[in-house]
Amino acid sequence: MTSQGSRSSETDMGYGPGTIKEPGFRYRPMGRDAEGMELYEIFIGPQHPASGHMRIVVRLDGDIIVNADPDIGYVHRTMEKLSETREYLKSIPLFERATIIDSANITWPYVRAVEQMLGVEAPLRAKYLRTLLAEINRISSHLYGFGLTGIFINHSTMYMWSFGDREIWVQLAEELTGARLTHTYIIPGGVRRDLPQGFKEKALKAIRYMERRLEDYMKIFVYNPVTVARFREVGVLTKNDASRLGIVGPNLRASGVHYDARIAEKYGAYPELDFEIPVMEEGDSLARLLVRIEEIKQSMRIIKQVLDKMPQGPFFADKYMRLIPPALRKHVAETGRIKLPGAFIRLKPPAGEAVARGEMGHGEVFYHIVSTGDTKPYRVRIITPAFRNVVLFRHLTRGARFMDLPVIYGSIDYFPPEGDR
Amino acid sequence: MSIADRIRRNPLYSLKMHAAAIATGLRYLFAKPRMTVRYPEYVIDLGRNYRGMIRLHKDKCISCSLCAQVCPASAMKMYKLPGEKKMYPGINYQRCIFCGFCVDICPVNALEHTPVHDIAEEDMEGMIYLPLPGRFDREWKSPAEEEGGRKVKVEFDEEEGLKHEPE
Ligand code: SF4
Ligand code: SF4
Numbered sequence: 001m002t003s004q005g006s007r008s009s010e011t012d013m014g015y016g017p018g019t020i021k022e023p024g025f026r027y028r029p030m031g032r033d034a035e036g037m038e039l040y041e042i043f044i045g046p047q048h049p050a051s052g053h054m055r056i057v058v059r060l061d062g063d064i065i066v067n068a069d070p071d072i073g074y075v076h077r078t079m080e081k082l083s084e085t086r087e088y089l090k091s092i093p094l095f096e097r098a099t100i101i102d103s104a105n106i107t108w109p110y111v112r113a114v115e116q117m118l119g120v121e122a123p124l125r126a127k128y129l130r131t132l133l134a135e136i137n138r139i140s141s142h143l144y145g146f147g148l149t150g151i152f153i154n155h156s157t158m159y160m161w162s163f164g165d166r167e168i169w170v171q172l173a174e175e176l177t178g179a180r181l182t183h184t185y186i187i188p189g190g191v192r193r194d195l196p197q198g199f200k201e202k203a204l205k206a207i208r209y210m211e212r213r214l215e216d217y218m219k220i221f222v223y224n225p226v227t228v229a230r231f232r233e234v235g236v237l238t239k240n241d242a243s244r245l246g247i248v249g250p251n252l253r254a255s256g257v258h259y260d261a262r263i264a265e266k267y268g269a270y271p272e273l274d275f276e277i278p279v280m281e282e283g284d285s286l287a288r289l290l291v292r293i294e295e296i297k298q299s300m301r302i303i304k305q306v307l308d309k310m311p312q313g314p315f316f317a318d319k320y321m322r323l324i325p326p327a328l329r330k331h332v333a334e335t336g337r338i339k340l341p342g343a344f345i346r347l348k349p350p351a352g353e354a355v356a357r358g359e360m361g362h363g364e365v366f367y368h369i370v371s372t373g374d375t376k377p378y379r380v381r382i383i384t385p386a387f388r389n390v391v392l393f394r395h396l397t398r399g400a401r402f403m404d405l406p407v408i409y410g411s412i413d414y415f416p417p418e419g420d421r
Numbered sequence: 422m423s424i425a426d427r428i429r430r431n432p433l434y435s436l437k438m439h440a441a442a443i444a445t446g447l448r449y450l451f452a453k454p455r456m457t458v459r460y461p462e463y464v465i466d467l468g469r470n471y472r473g474m475i476r477l478h479k480d481k482c483i484s485c486s487l488c489a490q491v492c493p494a495s496a497m498k499m500y501k502l503p504g505e506k507k508m509y510p511g512i513n514y515q516r517c518i519f520c521g522f523c524v525d526i527c528p529v530n531a532l533e534h535t536p537v538h539d540i541a542e543e544d545m546e547g548m549i550y551l552p553l554p555g556r557f558d559r560e561w562k563s564p565a566e567e568e569g570g571r572k573v574k575v576e577f578d579e580e581e582g583l584k585h586e587p588e
Contacts, residue, residue: 089491089522089581090491092495093491093494093520093522122453123440157446167582167583168582171575172577176471177472178470178521178534179472179519179521182520182521184522192525208579209579209580213582216445220442220445221436223425223438223442224439226442228438230431232425232426325528328528337525338525339492339525340522345487345526347560362579
């Protein structure tokens with residue numbers, strides 16, 4: 001692109017929203033505004049210092065952000081398309097790689113949608129076990145986001161602490177599922193493993209430890225006057241804008257909207273449990289941090305209840321258990337580990353459609369599956385929370401100072417591999 | 422008024438919160454390193470539940486090929502080796518994602534996970550384990566442990582989070 005023409009036209013236009021033409025990626029400064037001030041364009045990424053790969057194209061007037069454009073797609077892995085080429089079961093390990101830090105929550109609605117089409121329901125104990133892992137994942141997802149927020153503003157203590165403490169939850173998940181991150185625990189019909197012996201004591205210790213640590217987090221990071229100065233009233237998202245833009249998750253609830261897919265969709269063991277949905281009115285970056293802290297507390301409350309109320313019974317649907325020989329059924333009862341029937345490889349839902357949503361650490365995830373009665377889906381549409389929240393980069397940064405950008409980025413907990421799928 | 426606003430408006434309160442932040446940091450300054458495990462001198466005992474390297478018990482295998490069919494990463498394949506009448510599975514660790522579906526679907530429990538994951542190979546071919554003696558049926562042991570590393574057990578602790586105690 002030749003720069004001369006576009007440059008002069010930009011000069012005339014000022015720099016309101018959407019008025020800057022694509023300037024071509026060759027030059028910066030970009031032009032002058034009405035008062036003769038130069039605009040600058042800065043590229044952040046795509047190699048990213050903290051989260052996954054993405055690029056933010058920031059246009060600056062002095063220190064003030066005129067426009068910030070999230071440039072996504074660097075970690076796009078064609079998950080939707082790939083899932084059309086594989087059997088229903090085999091897409092579970094695929095989708096959990098979209099948000100590897102929250103793999104139970106991102107695959108759960110998929111499994112529920114497949115279950116709807118197959119007409120099977122997980123037994124109650126399986127629902128409790130799913131809820132247990134989902135909440136463990138939610139805590140580690142929030143801690144992950146917290147650590148990144150910390151390192152974004154150079155608070156390396158917060159980074160180290162929350163990544164260290166996340167290890168406890170990863171360890172708990174490992175004892176339950178056998179894998180640290182890619183649990184592949186939730187499968188159509190139930191879960192793959194029963195609760196191991198002594199899990200409750202371990203979880204309760206972890207909760208007591210974490211409760212104390214959260215108080216430390218508040219002192220060293222959240223209510224540290226340095227953090228407050230940088231997060232308070234920065235990147236304010238109004239209630240109106242939050243619902244208009246379709247924001248989900250803690251970002252939505254920090255703007256005063258009481259919405260959580262766990263309540264709206266009533267899945268898993270949630271309808272039987274007593275917990276709150278933390279909501280704050282302020283809508284600023286600090287509120288988004290505080291909502292996440294409260295959610296960690298609520299998740300721990302859920303875990304305690306789940307472990308107390310865990311019903312006895314099978315953890316895998318009878319419909320499939322009947323397909324395996326009695327000797328294996330005995331093996332399942334003894335070891336607490338599932339044995340899959342051979343037919344499981346080629347699950348064949350009848351032609352039709354199913355939708356399901358669920359609440360991840362980052363917000364609501366939505367699946368739409370279309371089946372033609374084949375062993376592979378015709379289409380799987382995934383709308384991830386990160387994808388719905390990415391618009392905040394543009395919306396919240398306009399008019400903010402440049403050094404507010406890391407704060408806003410950290411506070412919205414954007415996870416590029418999840419947004420790009 | 423919220424705590425955050427008090428911090429912003431009241432310099433004395435802000436000073437107090439600064440002090441609280443520093444005091445919290447200082448408290449941990451002298452705590453012993455908590456979660457670091459000095460591998461390979463110490464090796465974490467991953468426990469029976471861990472989904473690690475996979476072992477084939479060839480004597481049990483009935484060559485049903487379900488494990489190869491269920492593998493979402495096409496890591497498991499059936500091989501007919503010279504001199505053998507039947508096909509047996511082999512695993513390619515370049516591809517395996519340790520989902521454990523193959524272990525879960527094997528109708529005769531011929532596959533099992535071992536609590537070992539710290540394996541490295543010198544070349545790409547080395548990562549393919551054919552159903553040959555000493556390969557896919559091998560009893561895995563952590564190389565660090567073989568060279569004298571001490572096993573440590575992970576324990577949950579209210580004070581320290583995770584503790585790693587030598588066994
Ligand atoms: S663990 Fe999963 S990826 Fe690895 S061989 Fe078995 S089925 Fe395939
Ligand atoms: S599923 Fe088990 S019995 Fe069948 S081929 Fe694989 S290892 Fe052999």
